[in-house]
Amino acid sequence: MSVPLYQLPEQQPSVWQPTSVEEAMQLKQQWGDNSVLISGGTWLRTRWENGLSPTPQHLISLGSIPALSGLTIDTVGHVHIGPACCLSDLMENELIRQRCGLLVQACSEIAAPSVRNLASIGGNVVTRTGDLIPVLLVMDAQVGWSDGQKERMLPLEEWLESKHFTSYEMMTKIVVRASEQDMGKSHAFYLKVGRREAFTPSVVTVAGSLRMDADGTIVAIALSAGGGSAIPARFTELEDAVTGKLLSKEVLQTLHKGVSEGFEAVADDYAGVDYRKITAANLIVSECYKAWRKGGGAYAPRS
Structure with a gap:
């Protein structure tokens, strides 16, 4: 309006x-x-x-500060993203497309093309509720902050939980590890549920990556959820609880219960808390099941 x-x-x-x-x-x-x-x-x-x-x-x-619009990769394979980069630039950049495919997918599902030509990745994060945050959490993002004299790096998860952040610092970089899905080692996913198919505020947004051995043992897992006015978060305790276990019906049930109980959803005019919790749990468990079917075929539960 x-x-x-x-x-x-x-x-x-x-x-x-x-x-x-x-x-x-x-x-x-x-x-x-x-x-x-x-x-x-x-x-x-x-x-x-x-x-x-x-x-x-x-x-x-911030548009005339070159350092805030750069895209580089360091010697250990981490991608450094300038916070002033707009979403459409990320979607079109070959480095990001090759190394951060999940992030590109998330950018493509935010707003309309005209908005993506202006909206920046840093702005999406600074809102603390942006739809890119679940993906960045799964990618173990680190965020750089500067007061004009000194720069400090913080895990994105830690910054989101901080209640003592000062407005007299500015974001200088976002550093992520390359998506393992893009390197052929795991199943990764990003899903957004809204009131209509496109150009809509999110009701629930989930992201995750899952890597298993040939027998279906979970080697590494990262899960996150957000949407609406909720501050996205990782399910770190749940991840620790299932890592090293053989993916099974019982583990899927553990994941569903852990997500539905652990997701701190926020109600609004679009949907209530219970709906958001169950939807997030259903989406994540469905993707974990797909990952097992993809990687462990014969051992996957069928019910």
């Missing part, structure tokens, strides 16, 4: 275009809570238009 003209502020925000992280943080410290760091601005704009957040006096654009 657009804001009527008579509700628009008399003075539009000033737009600043720093060319370095240091300069951006100097501006942020100068203008404080009257300013906001902005890349694509698609999420922020909806909040301003719907009256959920006041329009700031100063917009600090």
Whole structure:
């Protein structure tokens, strides 16, 4: 919903275009809570238009900082993604397509093409509820933050759980390990359930990867869920509980119970908590069953 003209502020925000992280943080410290760091601005704009957040006096654009739009791979195979990269750039980049196929799939299921041409991966993460977060959690993402002087790296999972994050830091990079599915070693999945097939807010979003031995023993597993207003999270205790076990009907039941009980879903006008919990559990267990059928054929349960 657009804001009527008579509700628009008399003075539009000033737009600043720093060319370095240091300069951006100097501006942020100068203008404080009257300013906001902005890349694509698609999420922020909806909040301003719907009256959920006041329009700031100063917009600090990150589009002129080259370091925030880079895509590289290091010597150990980790992919470094600039947070200002828009979703369509990630989808079209050959490095990302080869090394992070699951992330490309997730990007393709977010919003409309016109939004993906503006929306940034960093902006999706900073919302703390973005639909890319479950995939990034499964990929063991690390996130870089800088106050303009020092940079620190945090596991994405730790940052999501932190209640003491300061707005006087900015995201500088997202580092992920390459998807094992893309290297032919495991089954990986990303599924989004919405009110309609496309261009819709998520009700439930799940992601995961599963690697097994030839006999169906779980060697490694990573599972996550989010959607709507829920902060996505990994099911680390559940993962530890089933790793090393032979995938069986009992293990699938353990996974279903663990996800449905452990997913901290949030109700809204689209769906209730119980629906989201059961849907997340059904999606994840279904994919784990498919993985066993794919890798362990003769041993897969049929009921």
